[in-house]
Amino acid sequence: MCDHLTAAGSDGRAGSDGPALSGAGVRADVGEVRRFWEGLGLPGIVDVHTHFMPERVLRKVWAYFDALGPLTGGIAWPITYRGEERERVEQLRKFGVRAFTAMLYPHKPGMARWLNDWAAGFARRTPDCLHTATLFPEDGVEGYVRDAVESGARIFKAHVQVGAYDPADAALDGAWGLLAEAGVPVVIHCGSGPAPGKHTGPEPIGRVLARHPRLRLIVAHLGMPEYEDFLDLAERYEEVRLDTTMAFTDFSERLAPFPGRALPRLAGLRHRILLGSDFPNIPYPYAHQLHALERLGLGDAWLRAVCHDNAARLFGLPA
Template sequence: MNDHRTAPADPAPAPAPSEEADEVRRFWAGLGLPGLIDVHTHFMPERVLRKVWDYFDANGPLIGGLEWPITYRAEEAERTALLREFGVLAFTSMLYPHKPGMARWLNGWAAEFARRTPDCLHTATLYPEPGVEAYVREAVEAGARVFKSHVQVGAYDPADERLEQAWGLLAEARVPVVMHCGSGPAPGRHTGPEPVARLLARHPRLRLIVAHMGMPEYEEFLGLAERYDEVRLDTTMVFTDFSEGFMPFPGRALPRLAALGDRVLLGTDFPNIPYPYLHQLQALERLGLGEDWLRAVCHDNAAKLFSVA
């Protein structure tokens, strides 16, 4: 088994979009896949996204003060077109509130985005506030296929009692939830494995997808996936040269990751990444976990979970 930490220190400069698309398509075609499924991409109202980009430009504290250039800073239509050029068959519109009163509005936007973007998995979000169960139910009944919970930005405990009924509803409906709950790139008041462990103790059938594999508490979140059959992990930014530089994945945990190959899903954080999309794929390939593992992670696991043809 190769040790990914022997990789070059810096990713290659971003190629021209057409060249990168050719390379991405060559990657998945070489695995015999029909394309990729990316469970962690960001689309949100333009004025909200611009504020997010401004925060990255300012090297804000929630990104650990890191230099974080946005590689795919483009209009919405150009970004969706590029994912299609890459051969991404299905993607998400990860969006999240940072205060009360935002979630229902964001969910309305996301429902409309899904209607005009059929290859986007209809995404919704939530926040611990009065009425959360009602708007979560509305979103599920409207066809939401995945939820986003951002514990770090929202600064809330995922086991907050105000979310109890909403989590129960999502567990019963078997709708997956992508949750940023690890303490990277900077810790929050309620990040880390302990609050998630309390949540799962109450809702063991919740289809939780741990964003960024729980960076940097990788091994603790691997433990939760080993304990709970419905816990999954997404690869967002993990193993890339950027993340390895400050929160490396421990090589000793690679056998555990290999054993969980049926519950690891491709995620990238597109467009908010400081390197080419292709680099995430290359970072997974250089782990040396084999083509069967790559096929499962880059397509098959998500295709099964979301019933994508």
């Protein structure tokens, strides 16, 4: 099993000049990932939580992690896959990731439409990326969300923690309704990890779901650390799903361990759990996320559903 410490230097942080993995480490990582899904008899894996964004924006995100910004919880967070955009796309392809996303998000008004324009271009030149878009509570949000949907956006990203907004803000109500009607899924970081925000936790997003019960929300990080509260929402609303991003890894288990008593509920929701990784912004090799799911002991059928079949069905991917 891969250990996240192998991805960092002796001081626990990755260097800023390139990927933390290179050479033999990269080849070993690719081999581990491919052995995982081949052993399950899958044609590959689908990752609904990967980050691609304009390079200058991504570099700022990495600088924030390097500086141990407040939203990281002050935790050392080495970036394992610090390559150029082309390298990162090719890395996912070598892993056998059949489809992935370009999770991007604004932290202030006036950014979302520009990010959506960039993401549309990225999707055009990267056919295995599910066309991703984002939103923010601001004037005109319903209009640019409609534009994105009509231009082919297949998934949205919302980040309550970074954006510091209430997802139940009236400014977003029309956009949520539009997305619910269109059936376009939204990956939303609304849990309080790694650092709580004013509007994180199950209550604010619960108010959104009460108004829009058919909204296809994918709760990022299994709602870490409020795992059981977000499992409650998934059991209450049949279109709520959860992604596995960083959950169960050694890194996260030290900070916010998943309660063992909730594993039967996770097994029961197997058709609504989706693989997510946070690539490239992860402090360990990619294979470690897969092994972390494997060691839960929920069985091969659960792993096949989570790592491929659920997302393939949701996005209509060819067999």
